[in-house]
Amino acid sequence: MRTRAALGSLFGSIAVLVIGWQAGAAAAHNAGATTSTSSSSTSSGSSKTFTGTTAQTQFGPVQVKITVAGGKLTDVVAVQLTNDGGRSVQISNYAAPILRKEALAAQSASITTVGGATYTSDGYRTSLQSALDQAGLK
Amino acid sequence: MPVRVFETMGTTVSLRSRLAVADDAIAAVVAVFAAHDHRYSLYRPQSELSSIASGRLALIDASDELRITYAAALEWRNRTGGAFTPHRPDGVIDLSGTVKAAAMRDAGEVLALAGVDDWCLNVGGDVLVSGRPDPGHPWVVGIVDPADRRMLLTSVSVSGPRTACATSGSAERGDHIWTRGATPSPFVQVTVVANDIEVADVLATAVIAGGETTLDLVTRSFDIDVLTVDRVGELRATPGLREAIEGSGALAA
Numbered sequence: 001m002r003t004r005a006a007l008g009s010l011f012g013s014i015a016v017l018v019i020g021w022q023a024g025a026a027a028a029h030n031a032g033a034t035t036s037t038s039s040s041s042t043s044s045g046s047s048k049t050f051t052g053t054t055a056q057t058q059f060g061p062v063q064v065k066i067t068v069a070g071g072k073l074t075d076v077v078a079v080q081l082t083n084d085g086g087r088s089v090q091i092s093n094y095a096a097p098i099l100r101k102e103a104l105a106a107q108s109a110s111i112t113t114v115g116g117a118t119y120t121s122d123g124y125r126t127s128l129q130s131a132l133d134q135a136g137l138k
Numbered sequence: 139m140p141v142r143v144f145e146t147m148g149t150t151v152s153l154r155s156r157l158a159v160a161d162d163a164i165a166a167v168v169a170v171f172a173a174h175d176h177r178y179s180l181y182r183p184q185s186e187l188s189s190i191a192s193g194r195l196a197l198i199d200a201s202d203e204l205r206i207t208y209a210a211a212l213e214w215r216n217r218t219g220g221a222f223t224p225h226r227p228d229g230v231i232d233l234s235g236t237v238k239a240a241a242m243r244d245a246g247e248v249l250a251l252a253g254v255d256d257w258c259l260n261v262g263g264d265v266l267v268s269g270r271p272d273p274g275h276p277w278v279v280g281i282v283d284p285a286d287r288r289m290l291l292t293s294v295s296v297s298g299p300r301t302a303c304a305t306s307g308s309a310e311r312g313d314h315i316w317t318r319g320a321t322p323s324p325f326v327q328v329t330v331v332a333n334d335i336e337v338a339d340v341l342a343t344a345v346i347a348g349g350e351t352t353l354d355l356v357t358r359s360f361d362i363d364v365l366t367v368d369r370v371g372e373l374r375a376t377p378g379l380r381e382a383i384e385g386s387g388a389l390a391a
Contacts, residue, residue: 058354076380093357095364095374098383103292103373108278108386111293112139112154112271116263116282117307117327124150128282128290129260133141133152 047074052097054081063088064096139271146171147238148181149262156256156271163252167245171261174241177204178233191230204233211236214340219355221348222340235343239304239336242266246335264304266335267296278386279303284327284367291367294331294382300363304338305329306346307367324349327367331382337362 047069054061059080067075078094114129124130140158144151151171153159179185186204189195197205211224211233226232242261246268249257256269258277267277276297283289284307296303307327328345332338341362345353353374357364363378375383 058351058358076377091358093362093376093378095353095357095366095376095379098365098373098375098380100291100371100373103375103383104290106383106386107280107290107293108295110275111278111280111290113152113258113260113265113277113279114263114282114290115260115265115279115294115303115305115329116287117284117305118149118262118264120148120262121145121150124262127263128280128288129150129152129263133143133154 057094059091059094062091062094064094144168147175147179147241147261149238151262152260154258154260154271155254156269157254159249159254159257160252163249163254166248166252170244170248171241174237174244177201178207178237180230180232180234187231187233197231207233207236207240214344217359218341218344218348218352221344221352221355223347236336236340238262238264239339242335264302264335264339265296266302268301270297276385281305281329281365282327284308285371291373292365292383293386294329294365294379295385296331296382297385299333300331300378300382301333302335302338303329303331304335304342306339306342308346323347324368325353325366326369328353329365329379331363331379333361 047067049065049067052064052066054063061081063079063081065077065079076096076098078091078096079088080091081088111132114127114132116127119127140155142153142159142164146168153164153167176182176185178187180188180191182188186195186200190197190200190204197208208224208231214222214236215224222235224231224233224235238261242259242264243266245259246266249268254268256271258265258267258271263282265277265279271277276295278293278295280290280293282305283291294303305327307325308323323346325346328342330338330342330345332341337360341356341360344356345364345366348355353364353366356362357376362376363382364374364376365379366374368374
């Protein structure tokens with residue numbers, strides 16, 4: 001029971017953090033978006049596309065385009081800017097910025113295991129995995 | 139859900155399964171890890187790899203298994219532009235970057251042979267799964283926040299061909315990653331989801347060690363999904379990782 005209570009407080013804390021991050025996350029989003037290049041309407045409401053600042057990568061200069069609909073991030077596309085006439089190509093597997101708020105909000109309540117940088121046996125004892133295991137052993 | 143927990147390789151193994159696993163199958167899994175630990179641990183003075191490190195055993199006289207493992211690790215060094223390396227800064231061969239994953243893969247084969255279908259194996263925060271916890275849901279891995287390890291950053295689903303999820307970082311045991319240059323990594327934690335646990339584990343380590351150059355290299359050249367946390371706590375994710383996050387929870391809708 002003690003373990004379940006600890007896990008309950010863990011997820012409770014996360015809920016508090018989600019609220020805490022929302023203000024900061026909105027500011028971060030605006031800082032990264034330089035221009036609002038287009039906006040369009042859909043049946044479910046309006047969606048807007050924002051183009052981020054250019055980052056230098058192994059692919060050359062890369063910009064990330066995001067689409068927001070109903071206040072929710074719906075699409076992220078990385079675009080590589082090429083030198084010939086300003087053409088651009090989509091990069092299929094680029095690691096683009098993702099908001100903590102978004103990552104937290106999408107997470108599941110039914111986590112079955114916990115991934116994290118390698119822990120020792122000592123580290124395990126105070127880990128979330130240990131708490132989950134104890135809950136599962138009941 | 140049944141859970142079996144045991145210690146090996148200096149860390150802790152948690153094996154969760156939809157149905158209870160027979161004791162002899164568990165014993166076989168424990169034996170797999172023990173065998174790898176006895177051959178490759180540099181903490182055990184009598185291990186074969188310690189014998190090579192101390193000069194008591196020449197590499198050419200080592201077991202075929204050890205030399206094949208070393209050759210595979212060197213191949214990973216080449217495929218990551220040198221970001222992953224099986225050598226400590228003092229030149230000693232250190233295979234801890236691939237051996238844990240190899241043991242996990244072997245353990246998975248042992249479970250399959252024992253007829254166990256739906257399981258989730260967590261070894262020190264690296265995860266390999268098979269099947270599902272129940273018919274309607276995938277296995278879901280919570281990803282620890284490196285800034286506060288009592289918290290989670292997010293969760294990712296592992297299903298279909300994506301059976302492996304490995305995380306490397308400097309939060310704990312960061313010293314086991316050998317970086318090439320003097321500059322510290324821009325990333326404090328890197329999670330890789332892949333179809334193979336060795337691919338996931340090696341490439342997570344490589345991105346920590348090699349930074350953004352290696353991140354771009356491996357996302358372009360390997361079939362993997364990646365989530366990174368940088369020094370100021372900001373996240374980056376590949377499209378597939380984003381889908382794995384969204385697939386982990388019903389809350390996104």
